[in-house]
Amino acid sequence: MAAPLHIVVLAAGQGSRMKSALPKVLHSLAGQPLLHHVLDAGRSLRPDGLHVVIGHGAEQVREKTPGSDIQWVIQKEQLGTGHAVAQALPGIPETARVLVLYGDVPLTSADTLSRLAGVISRESLGLLTVNLLDPAGYGRIIRDRHGAVTGIVEQKDATPDQLVITEVNTGLLGAPAERLKEWLPALSSNNAQGEYYLTDIIALARSEGLGVEVSQPDDPEEVQGVNNRVQLSGLERWFQRRQAEALMMGGASLADPARVDVRGRVETGQDVEIDVNVVMEGEVVIGDRVHIGPNVVLRNCRISADARIEANSVIEGARVDHGAAIGPFARLRPDALIGPEARVGNFVEIKKSSIGRGSKVNHLSYVGDTTMGTGVNVGAGTITCNYDGTSKHHTTVRDGAFIGSNTSLVAPVTLGERSLVGAGSTITRDVGDRELAVARGRQRNIADWVPAEDGLDSEEGDS
Structure with missing residues (x-):
């Protein structure tokens, strides 16, 4: 012994x-x-x-x-x-x-x-x-x-x-x-x-x-020891080259092995495509046939088979299920769960929320502390108002709901199955199944409000 x-x-x-x-x-x-x-x-x-x-x-x-x-x-x-x-x-x-x-x-x-x-x-x-x-x-x-x-x-x-x-x-x-x-x-x-x-x-x-x-x-x-920053940089590049080689031997194709950084432990499936300037930190698992676009940051996350992560997206502490599409310019924060075939589009941020199968949050939205069912459509500019200054509150969106653009959902609130929310609404109360909710000021059109000659149509106004 x-x-x-x-x-x-x-x-x-x-x-x-x-x-x-x-x-x-x-x-x-x-x-x-x-x-x-x-x-x-x-x-x-x-x-x-x-x-x-x-x-x-x-x-x-x-x-x-x-x-x-x-x-x-x-x-x-x-x-x-x-x-x-x-x-x-x-x-x-x-x-x-x-x-x-x-x-x-x-x-x-x-x-x-x-x-x-x-x-x-x-x-x-x-x-x-x-x-x-x-x-x-x-x-x-x-x-x-x-x-x-x-x-x-x-x-x-x-x-x-x-x-x-x-x-x-x-x-x-x-x-x-x-x-x-x-x-x-x-x-x-x-x-x-x-x-x-x-x-x-x-x-x-x-x-x-x-x-x-x-x-x-x-x-x-x-x-090799490190005595100065030049030596440190040299070791970094050697280490990253070794990591890139390991990824390629494991079934990933790298657009440029010199422009991928691994700062943790990465596991990849077969036929993974990784574009340039991708940074992977912590524990990262990438399934078969996943596409990772350029300038993406993956940190302590799991990406399932056939998912697409488009350019300039940041995914941290999240899970992306089979066939989902993320980005470009999307951010998934910790405890985000993106379901199969779901879509999280450009300039969308998801935090501590589950997005159901086939649901879409396509543009310019924030979803936090939310449970979202299947087949939900979220219009551009929609936000969940989950924080009242003291506590976080939950939003529930059931299957098939349709949320119009520029909507604010003030938690705690529930939208029922196949409910519909009109664009520009601020929702503060629950919406039942198949109900239409419209919560915005009534539009008034006042005739002759603008004078016929206001200076904008004059020759002086054109100068």
């Missing part, structure tokens, strides 16, 4: 090159903070302990990072990676394996971490390395003539011969806790940075006869 696994995430740095008041690990990639990506990957290993070392902006980091499984560790002085890990060790049992991750290295895959964790034992360290065409800035992996790893040299301390080495340290490593508790107090800060390097434990381990087991990621971008 494998020893318990404890993960230590180093997230105490200031990130001064980001030129920001926000701690570096809280900067966003694909819609969530860098640190959250690291924690999600770490949690996939089901660790027995999750320790996050914080320092700069500690309170901000804690406030923005939910999770009852996190043990927070304060590093009051940032004296290097070795010093940071040492702060977490008191909360880790000696029998544990310790895996060290970094809060600004956000895209390491769960598979890569699993392989690294799998080589940690009482007799060996686990080290994640990568071969780079341009290794500038990274610590070089030093091997003996038999190929065994003997140490890591940081770039500022490397000799010219060592600088040409292309295998570099990613910073991610693992070791038995009982050994870390011996080695970390023995580290020296006698180096160019004046810091306690965690990587110096490699040489200590070798001197005591322990092995160093090396693994590598599937892709070098997995271990």
